[in-house]
Amino acid sequence: MALDRIDAAAIVGFVALIAASTVLEGVLVAAALGGFALSLASWRLYGGRPWEALAWLAWVGAAVSIVVVPGGAPFVVAFFGCLLGGLGLLLAARLEWLPSIWDATEPAEVDERAD
Numbered sequence: 001m002a003l004d005r006i007d008a009a010a011i012v013g014f015v016a017l018i019a020a021s022t023v024l025e026g027v028l029v030a031a032a033l034g035g036f037a038l039s040l041a042s043w044r045l046y047g048g049r050p051w052e053a054l055a056w057l058a059w060v061g062a063a064v065s066i067v068v069v070p071g072g073a074p075f076v077v078a079f080f081g082c083l084l085g086g087l088g089l090l091l092a093a094r095l096e097w098l099p100s101i102w103d104a105t106e107p108a109e110v111d112e113r114a115d
Contacts, residue, residue: 020032054089058083
C-alpha cells in the first residue's frame, strides 16, 4: 500500500480544496472536488488500476450528491453510501482482495492451418 505520484497529487489537491473552502461557496468547492476526483479516476484507469478508478468515481458521486441532493435522509444515504463504497473499493484494491481484471489472460490461439 505504498503511495505513488497520483496519491501525492490527491493529497496536495485535497489540501488545496480545503483551503479554497474557507474562501469559496460550498457548492463551488463540491463541484471542484467532483472534477478533481473525476480526473484522478481517469488517471487511475489509464494507469491500469480499474478498481481504484471505480473508487474515485464513487467519490465523484459523493461530491455530486452535495450539489444535487440538498439535505435530509436522501442526502445522508447518497453521500455516505458513495463515500463508504469508494473507501471499500480503494482499500480492497490496495490490499489485493479484488481480482485482477485489467491483466486478463489472452484467449487461446486458433490454429489457422485446420482447413
